[in-house]
Amino acid sequence: MTFSPLTEHLDTPRLVLTPQVPDDAPWLAELFTARGTGTVTVEAAVERIATMTRTRRDMGIGALVLRDRSTGDALGYCALVVGRATLDEPELAYELLPHAHGHGYATEAAAALVDAAFATGRTRLWSTVRTWNRPSLRVLEKLGFRRERVTTDGAGEIVWHVLDAPS
Ligand SMILES: CC(C)(COP(=O)(O)OP(=O)(O)OC[C@H]1O[C@@H](n2cnc3c(N)ncnc32)[C@H](O)[C@@H]1OP(=O)(O)O)[C@@H](O)C(=O)NCCC(=O)NCCS
Numbered sequence: 001m002t003f004s005p006l007t008e009h010l011d012t013p014r015l016v017l018t019p020q021v022p023d024d025a026p027w028l029a030e031l032f033t034a035r036g037t038g039t040v041t042v043e044a045a046v047e048r049i050a051t052m053t054r055t056r057r058d059m060g061i062g063a064l065v066l067r068d069r070s071t072g073d074a075l076g077y078c079a080l081v082v083g084r085a086t087l088d089e090p091e092l093a094y095e096l097l098p099h100a101h102g103h104g105y106a107t108e109a110a111a112a113l114v115d116a117a118f119a120t121g122r123t124r125l126w127s128t129v130r131t132w133n134r135p136s137l138r139v140l141e142k143l144g145f146r147r148e149r150v151t152t153d154g155a156g157e158i159v160w161h162v163l164d165a166p167s
Pocket of ligand 1: 104138
């Protein structure tokens with residue numbers, strides 16, 4: 001099965017979504033560090049941007065940065081990734097800077113990305129979320145994903161969610 005590449009530009013009422021560029025490294029370093037699993041330097045973030053750019057080129061899916069439509073400030077990213085799923089039925093992922101939480105931005109961006117993902121020709125998307133991550137579970141619920149199964153790894157339970165393209 002072949003799919004169109006994921007678009008590189010999405011507009012929503014409050015956001016513009018575009019690929020990462022090297023200038024995004026400082027805030028991406030802040031975001032990765034906010035995960036609490038160790039400090040990520042700006043240099044390391046530059047490397048990750050290069051990797052994400054190659055992934056987009058080679059696989060046709062990847063991340064788009066949420067940029068505030070009025071200020072241009074980056075707020076986080078939303079992505080289609082293979083993750084625990086597959087290239088044909090990829091995972092939706094999202095991660096925002098702490099100060100951007102709680103304004104509906106993840107749902108607004110992810111809704112646009114879901115439409116764009118189906119526009120590539122894909123018919124099914126997944127998302128896997130830890131059971132403790134209430135905000136993320138709520139975003140999936142608002143997008144119409146349904147809970148499909150629960151698996152366990154060394155860090156605990158993972159809830160698999162699925163969304164089928166509208167018929
Ligand atoms: C998950 C994340 C992207 C959500 O971003 P966001 O822009 O705040 O999400 P939204 O505002 O669109 O929606 C969040 C929803 O969760 C709800 N929520 C927030 N905290 C909650 C909690 N503790 N319990 C239940 N619901 C909660 C909000 O009220 C909102 O629902 P509502 O619109 O019905 O009120 C953000 O919290 C984040 O970046 N977290 C860290 C990274 C992460 O966990 N990514 C997902 C990995 S699977």
